[in-house]
Amino acid sequence: MSYTRITATPEYLLRKEVLALHAYHVPPGTDMVKLDAMENPYALPPQLRDEIGRLSADAAINRYPDSGAQRLKEKIHQLTGLPQGVNVLLGNGSDEIIQLLAMAVAKPGATLLGVEPSFVMYRMIAAFTGMNYVGVPLTENFELDCTAMLDAIQHHQPALVFLAYPNNPTGNLFDAEAIEQIIAAAPGLVVVDEAYHAFAGASFIPLLGRYSNLLVMRTFSKLGMAGLRLGFLAGGMAWLEQLEKLRLPYNVGVLTQLVAEKLLQHNDVLLQQAEQIRHDRTWLYGRLVGTVDVRAYPSEANFILFHVAHSARVFEGLKQRGVLIKNMNAAHTALTDCLRVTVGTPDENELFIRALQESIHQSKNDI
Ligand code: PMP
DSSP: OOOOOGGGSHHHHSOHHHHHOOOOOOOOOTTSEEOSSOOOOOOOOHHHHHHHHHHHHHOOTTSOOOTTOHHHHHHHHHHHTOOTTEEEEEESSHHHHHHHHHHHHOOTTOEEEEEESSOHHHHHHHHHTTOEEEEEEOOTTSOOOHHHHHHHHHHHOOSEEEEESSOTTTOOOOOHHHHHHHHHHOSSEEEEEOTTGGGTOOOSGGGTTTOTTEEEEEESGGGTTTTTOOEEEEEEHHHHHHHGGGSOTTOSOHHHHHHHHHHHHTHHHHHHHHHHHHHHHHHHHHHHHTSTTEEEOOOSSSEEEEEETTHHHHHHHHHHTTEEOEEOTTTOGGGTTEEEEEOOOHHHHHHHHHHHHHHHHHHHHTO
16 A cells, blocks of 8 residues: 655655755756856867867776865966965865855854845855855945944854855955955954956955965856866865865866866966956947946956846847846846846857847837
């Protein structure tokens, strides 16, 4: 006889935080001009692709990866110019590192503090790990509200603070002095998330030696390796040796290690692509600013946030014209009628601007 055990239902078994979550939605981008996910739009030079092909063919994928990924870490150390005594922890993307940090500090009642609007995974991972989440609103210009941050730190005593530098989805670099005040006031760890560093140039890595509660996180996703899944956390040994205990032993696969090492040997290619993207960001920003009904926010990242009337209709109009960007409208009240576009190739950017102008025109006629 078969019967259902009432305990074996998701509603009964799962934590209420999990039941309350909405899955991170990734829309299909096949056959679209894909400007929604801050990817680098460029392929690698043919010679480098061939080299990677040969390396991958010879890779020992029947073996587990080198758990310590020593060679890759040394390469990162050298290229990033990390100060003496600073160590590196590797993650399967920086998302995994956010999760690992939260798991490490998630004592009952512990708080993760971020700003709003910012990268949504900080809030989601706080929920995954049962932490309290506090999101301090940014000012109207998306700057840090330093007084509100210091008050919130005083009041909530967060174990973990995340600040994206530049911030996603707003694209700006927060005031560095305000961040320093936050690091100095925080009773716990402050993680400066430099996912978009390649397009901004500014960094907190030189300050790692000054503040023992500061950690800096970066990803290779925006630099042309989103498909490999590789991010890193840089910080003092006292923290990293503890955090290493939580890292799953083989979180960075054989092919990721191999290909990332090869690409980092050719870092100049990646940096040149990033430089091109920065250059095209200026063009794209100028065109957005010059588009009627659009208010664009200045960006130090590889994407631009902009406000447009009837954003839902404009977003759909873009999709109908084969261009996928990100609709931020529902993400936060400060983002009402905001869309975010990733800087693509010059051709993609032109196509996007044309499609945007047509969509805006159409959205007015649809009323
Ligand atoms: N931090 C920020 C600020 C991001 O915007 C993203 C990706 N959108 C990430 C971290 C995660 O990147 P990944 O997991 O690809 O390294």
